[in-house]
Amino acid sequence: MKKLFRLFSFLAVAGIMTACGSDDPESWTQLPKDEISTESGDLSLTVNGQLSQTGKALFEATSATEGVLTLTDAIPGYSKVPVNVTMEEQSNGTFNFKGSTELTTAPSRAEQAGSEKAFMTVDVTGTITTDGKAMVTISASGAAFYIGVYRNDSLNLTYCNIPCAGRAVAYAAVNDMPVLTLIGVVPGEYTFAIPGVYPAADGSFSGESATANGTAVTYTGKFNAGTGVLEMNVVPVLSSAAQGGIARTWNLSLAPESIVDEDYNYFPTDYPAFRMAWLPKNAEEMNGTQLSTLASRAVSHFMVDLLSNVSLNANGTLTAKYGDINYVKSQLPDFNNTDDIWGIAGWFLGLLQVEMVPTQTTWIESPAGLAYWYCRDGYFYFVPDIMNIVAQANKDNNNSEMSPEMIMGLISQLSQMEPSALINYANQLLPTIGLEGVDLSDVNPETIRTILSWLQTGVPLKYKVDGDYLSLYIDKEMAEPFMTILFKFLPVAQSKIDEMAAENPMMSMMWSLLGITKLDDLKTIWNDNTAEFKISINFNKNAQQAAAPSQTMAPRKFNSPEEAIQVMKSMVP
Numbered sequence: 001m002k003k004l005f006r007l008f009s010f011l012a013v014a015g016i017m018t019a020c021g022s023d024d025p026e027s028w029t030q031l032p033k034d035e036i037s038t039e040s041g042d043l044s045l046t047v048n049g050q051l052s053q054t055g056k057a058l059f060e061a062t063s064a065t066e067g068v069l070t071l072t073d074a075i076p077g078y079s080k081v082p083v084n085v086t087m088e089e090q091s092n093g094t095f096n097f098k099g100s101t102e103l104t105t106a107p108s109r110a111e112q113a114g115s116e117k118a119f120m121t122v123d124v125t126g127t128i129t130t131d132g133k134a135m136v137t138i139s140a141s142g143a144a145f146y147i148g149v150y151r152n153d154s155l156n157l158t159y160c161n162i163p164c165a166g167r168a169v170a171y172a173a174v175n176d177m178p179v180l181t182l183i184g185v186v187p188g189e190y191t192f193a194i195p196g197v198y199p200a201a202d203g204s205f206s207g208e209s210a211t212a213n214g215t216a217v218t219y220t221g222k223f224n225a226g227t228g229v230l231e232m233n234v235v236p237v238l239s240s241a242a243q244g245g246i247a248r249t250w251n252l253s254l255a256p257e258s259i260v261d262e263d264y265n266y267f268p269t270d271y272p273a274f275r276m277a278w279l280p281k282n283a284e285e286m287n288g289t290q291l292s293t294l295a296s297r298a299v300s301h302f303m304v305d306l307l308s309n310v311s312l313n314a315n316g317t318l319t320a321k322y323g324d325i326n327y328v329k330s331q332l333p334d335f336n337n338t339d340d341i342w343g344i345a346g347w348f349l350g351l352l353q354v355e356m357v358p359t360q361t362t363w364i365e366s367p368a369g370l371a372y373w374y375c376r377d378g379y380f381y382f383v384p385d386i387m388n389i390v391a392q393a394n395k396d397n398n399n400s401e402m403s404p405e406m407i408m409g410l411i412s413q414l415s416q417m418e419p420s421a422l423i424n425y426a427n428q429l430l431p432t433i434g435l436e437g438v439d440l441s442d443v444n445p446e447t448i449r450t451i452l453s454w455l456q457t458g459v460p461l462k463y464k465v466d467g468d469y470l471s472l473y474i475d476k477e478m479a480e481p482f483m484t485i486l487f488k489f490l491p492v493a494q495s496k497i498d499e500m501a502a503e504n505p506m507m508s509m510m511w512s513l514l515g516i517t518k519l520d521d522l523k524t525i526w527n528d529n530t531a532e533f534k535i536s537i538n539f540n541k542n543a544q545q546a547a548a549p550s551q552t553m554a555p556r557k558f559n560s561p562e563e564a565i566q567v568m569k570s571m572v573p
Contacts, residue, residue, distance in 0.1 A: 027089060028064045032132040035072070044135045045074055049202060050226035057136055059097075059128050064089065069099065069124060075140060076228035077107025077148055083124050090127075098125045103144065113149050113172040120144040146171050146199060146223040150230040158233045159185065160315050162369040166387040169230055171197070171223075180205075186236050187316040187383055188213050188374035190456045199223055213376065214239030215316075238316050244375025246463065249311040250470050250539035254304060256354045257297045266354075268293070271469045271538035273300040273307075273356055279532040280525075288525050288533075290515030298351040302328065303537075304358040310539070318371040318382070323360040331359075367392065372458070380472055381458035386411060415452050419445030422452075438488050447481040473536030483526055490519045 036043040037056045045052040055074035061067040065088065071081045085099030103120040126136040148154075151168040158164055168183040180197040184190055189211040199205045203223035210216050216239070221232035238247065257272040276295045278288030305328050308321040333347045370392060372383040414422060423440050430438045454460075461472045497510075497519070511517055516525075526533075 026064060027093060027130060028061045028087075028095065030130040031059060031061045031067075031095065031128060032130070032134075033060070034058075034132075036132060036134050042132055042134065046135075046137045046226075047074065048138070048140060048225035050224065052226040054227075057134055059134065061087065061095075067097065069097065069126075069136070071124075071136070071138070074136075074138065075120075075122065075145070076225070077144065078103065078120075079108065081122060083122060085124065094127050094129045096125075096127050098123075100124070107144050107147055113147055113170045140225065141201075144173070145225070146203065146230075147173060154229050156229055156231045157185070159369065160235050160317065161233060162317070162367075163388070164234075164369065164385075166385070169232060171230075182217075182234065184456065185234055186211060186215060186217060187238065187372045187458070188215065188242050188376055188381065192217070194219070211239075213242055213374075215242055215374075236316050238314055238374055242316075242374040242376065243312075243314060244380065244463065246375065246380075246465060246470055247312050247314045248541065249309055250541055251309040251543035252304060252307050253469065253538040253540040254356050254358070254543045255538070255540065256356060257293075257300055258354045260354055266293075268296075271466070271471060271536075271540065272296060273303040273538060275300075275534070275536045275538060277532060277534040277536075278525075278530065280529045281531045282529055285529050286516065286521060286525060287529050288515075288522070290513070291522075294352065294513060297354060300356050301351045301353070304356050305331075305360040308358075308360075308363050312373055313368075316372050316374060317368045318373045319368055320366045321363045322366060323358075324362040324364065327360055327362060374458070375463070378462065379460045380463040381460055383458035411455065415455055419448035419452075422448050435489070435492055438492055440485065440488055443485055443488070444481065447485065450481070468540050468542050470539040470541070471536045472538075473534055476530065476533035479533055479535070487523045487526075490523065494519045 035056050035058045038045050038052060038054060043055065043057055045055045045057070047055075052074065056072040057074070058070040058072070059067060060070070065086055067085050067087055069083045069085050071083065073079060075081055081101065081103065083099045083101045085097040087095045087097035089095050100121065100123045103122065107120075121141050123139040124136060126134060128134040149168060149170045155167070155169055157167050157169065164185065167185050169185075170181040170183065172179050172181070174195075177195055178197050179193050179195050181191055181193045182189075186192045192209075192211050194207070194209045194217075197205050197207065199222075203225055204221070205223075206220040208216065208218050216237045218235040219232065221230060223230055253271050253273050255269050255272050257275075258269060259267045261267075274296055276292040276299075278292035280287030280289060283289070306323045306325070308323065310318060310320045312318060369388050370385055371389075372385065374381050374383075414425075417425065423443055423445065426440050427438075430436070430440075460478075461474060462478070464471045464473070516522065
């Protein structure tokens with residue numbers, strides 16, 4: 001009996017021990033239940049072979065062999081991707097897992113790209129430990145993986161290997177074919193769609209295409225799955241039509257403004273550096289001939305020291321050799337020095353000389369990427385790169401107060417406003433910059449719409465090639481809408497001039513030189529006595545740009561008012 005009692009006691013103890021052992025949790029239940037991030041260092045995440053710096057993972061084990069892995073911000077275009085996985089415990093206590101899912105919804109950015117179809121297959125493998133460490137490898141394929149609009153931080157675009165910020169590239173699946181669309185990249189083609197761009201497994205692609213205008217475009221690129229960034233380089237070659245027969249380096253013309261014979265008869269030349277032609281219907285009435293002649297001479301004198309040449313490159317970039325602006329400033333007299341009134345007069349009359357001789361000693365080469373160009377239908381289009389221009393100006397002046405992004409943001413806001421709202425905004429802004437009394441309310445909104453369209457097309461100019469000369473110009477028809485706006489500012493300008501004349505008697509000489517009595521006369525001349533109007537900048541491919549030793553902008557001294565008046569008469573036609 002005692003033996004039997006001992007046997008039952010042993011079995012009871014064994015049962016109790018067995019029961020206690022069954023309460024030990026299984027290892028799969030100890031896997032982490034909180035989200036793991038790459039930022040904390042607990043998650044190592046690889047997307048299509050590239051290590052990702054962003055992303056989170058939540059592992060929810062449902063049994064010893066199954067679970068759900070939810071990926072957050074790991075796959076571009078999808079905020080959360082749940083994947084059913086199978087898992088297997090290893091001898092060292094870690095769990096290997098793998099799984100696959102098909103995403104039948106479009107990525108978040110597909111709508112912007114205009115995608116009609118989007119899908120993706122996602123395969124995952126990895127390991128996870130009970131102490132909260134995980135390694136996840138993602139392999140994704142399908143058009144939707146790259147579909148979207150790339151801009152700002154998601155786009156690293158270069159143009160002939162030149163940084164090209166402020167553009168956008170859209171990738172979409174249209175009619176079951178992937179289409180890559182360049183926005184604001186190729187001169188003359190604001191939107192340029194390239195069909196059939198199929199990235200390789202690592203996201204890279206390359207090819208050649210041509211625009212509707214015949215411009216050839218070679219491109220290479222790569223979608224970076226780990227960062228969501230598109231890296232792309234575009235190399236265009238303008239078509240013959242887009243080059244317009246003028247793709248070369250053009251030196252600024254140094255032709256004199258006029259030829260003057262011994263009797264002081266003036267014969268205007270065709271292509272000085274700057275030419276304003278304002279021809280009257282009736283030469284006997286007040287007209288703009290005298291003003292335009294003086295403007296042609298004065299502006300040409302400044303231009304020959306500010307611009308040496310421009311290069312219209314076949315790849316669509318426009319570069320220039322320009323003068324040191326500080327040198328030009330150093331040649332200006334002190335207009336506040338009333339004791340040197342005749343010295344100021346001499347400087348001013350020096351601008352009326354017909355000969356154009358540059359004296360600039362420092363020419364600066366502009367970097368590529370500040371401006372672009374192309375020709376179409378008889379027009380030359382100048383396309384400034386606002387972001388790069390602002391960035392270069394900040395660099396040259398050690399200034400960072402106005403960032404390129406800030407400027408482009410402002411331009412973007414203005415371009416999205418209705419023209420009427422933009423005019424109202426301008427009316428509110430003008431008084432804050434000292435232009436009280438200017439009212440643009442009756443300006444044709446279409447004029448504003450035209451200016452805004454230049455942000456896409458570029459600024460249009462007419463052009464003409466005559467032997468060695470190239471002339472870029474606007475005529476009366478092109479100037480008409482903008483003269484209407486200019487006339488709005490004449491009363492304010494007149495007020496400023498009257499204030500200056502009260503302090504400086506030299507200003508009273510201006511009206512006789514210009515051939516008018518007040519600025520508002522310009523409006524009358526334009527509306528009633530203008531037969532032809534033209535403003536042009538002229539180039540000569542063979543002009544010699546070597547600096548001369550003389551100082552064309554230096555003041556000329558006079559011994560008496562009579563001498564100044566005599567010289568003035570000999571210079572004014």
